[in-house]
Amino acid sequence: MLETTRTYVARITNHTQIRDNLDECGFAASKLWNVGRYYIQERWDEDGEIPDEAELKSELKDHERYSDLHSQ
Numbered sequence: 001m002l003e004t005t006r007t008y009v010a011r012i013t014n015h016t017q018i019r020d021n022l023d024e025c026g027f028a029a030s031k032l033w034n035v036g037r038y039y040i041q042e043r044w045d046e047d048g049e050i051p052d053e054a055e056l057k058s059e060l061k062d063h064e065r066y067s068d069l070h071s072q
Contacts, residue, residue, distance in 0.1 A: 028068035035063055 012018065039059050043051050051059070060066055 024068060025070070028065040031065045032060055032063060032069070035065075036060055 036056060036059075039056065040050055043049060
């Protein structure tokens with residue numbers, strides 16, 4: 001299977017206007033990452049299995065920080 005990776009470079013010119021929004025998105029993403037890792041570890045410790053994508057998304061959608069992230 002062929003895999004392609006692309007890197008996009010952007011320059012933010014109005015940093016002072018969007019700094020707080022970027023910080024909030026970064027904070028929310030960090031919290032969700034930690035919640036996801038914790039959930040996966042708990043499942044692994046319980047039954048030795050890693051939850052599938054649908055189960056993990058379902059779990060994270062109930063988290064208070066989920067709505068802080070913009071959809072893509």
